[in-house]
Amino acid sequence: MWKAILILGCAMTFESYLAKRHNPVELVRAYANPYADTLAQDLDQHLKTVRAWLNGSINTEKMRAAMDWFTAVFPGVYEAKPGTMLYRGQNTREVDGTPRSYSTERWISESFACEPGGGPFAKVFATHPKSYLIKRKVCKTCADKAAFKVSLDLGKVLSEYGLGKHKYAIESEIVILNTVPKGKTAAMYEIDCEREAIA
Numbered sequence: 001m002w003k004a005i006l007i008l009g010c011a012m013t014f015e016s017y018l019a020k021r022h023n024p025v026e027l028v029r030a031y032a033n034p035y036a037d038t039l040a041q042d043l044d045q046h047l048k049t050v051r052a053w054l055n056g057s058i059n060t061e062k063m064r065a066a067m068d069w070f071t072a073v074f075p076g077v078y079e080a081k082p083g084t085m086l087y088r089g090q091n092t093r094e095v096d097g098t099p100r101s102y103s104t105e106r107w108i109s110e111s112f113a114c115e116p117g118g119g120p121f122a123k124v125f126a127t128h129p130k131s132y133l134i135k136r137k138v139c140k141t142c143a144d145k146a147a148f149k150v151s152l153d154l155g156k157v158l159s160e161y162g163l164g165k166h167k168y169a170i171e172s173e174i175v176i177l178n179t180v181p182k183g184k185t186a187a188m189y190e191i192d193c194e195r196e197a198i199a
Helices: 002-021 036-054 060-073 106-114 119-125 154-161
Strands: 085-090 099-103 130-137 173-177 186-192
Touching: 036 060, 036 154, 060 099, 085 106, 099 106, 106 130, 106 186, 154 173
Parallel strands: none
Antiparallel strands: 085 099, 085 130, 099 173, 130 186
């Protein structure tokens, strides 16, 4: 039942998209003049990647493919909004240019940096004293633009294709390329994750 509703919602959204353009979808050479059912299959496959990612099954190769697909087929629709401030918490300085989750909420990223899954009590459960917080502003022409070559706003995707009822439809997570932060609008900070006593 849920799957049927999701498929119907996908079809209706795609039809609305076509109607607004008043022209056929601009064909992308890599997709070899796809039929509607091929596009629907691709959409379903990439939505599964998004859901798996949010459930903790991280596959950067599949997510990069999803990011590329949404960018090519729905240009600009599901990208991170320029000017949005994003944050990522991690316990190493390592950045490798692969897709990684960022949040629009700093406290979530700080908590995750101190202890993944620790939430607001991360500092109580922290197993290491220091971590790192990356902050960057979404941009297309700044020194940090390489991070936003492709981006995918998971909240936009799930609220539209999950009909606003998916459990992650209010997600504040955005996937971008985790490159070395550059320029005035990007930085990496060391943050203190020392355990704090419960009052």
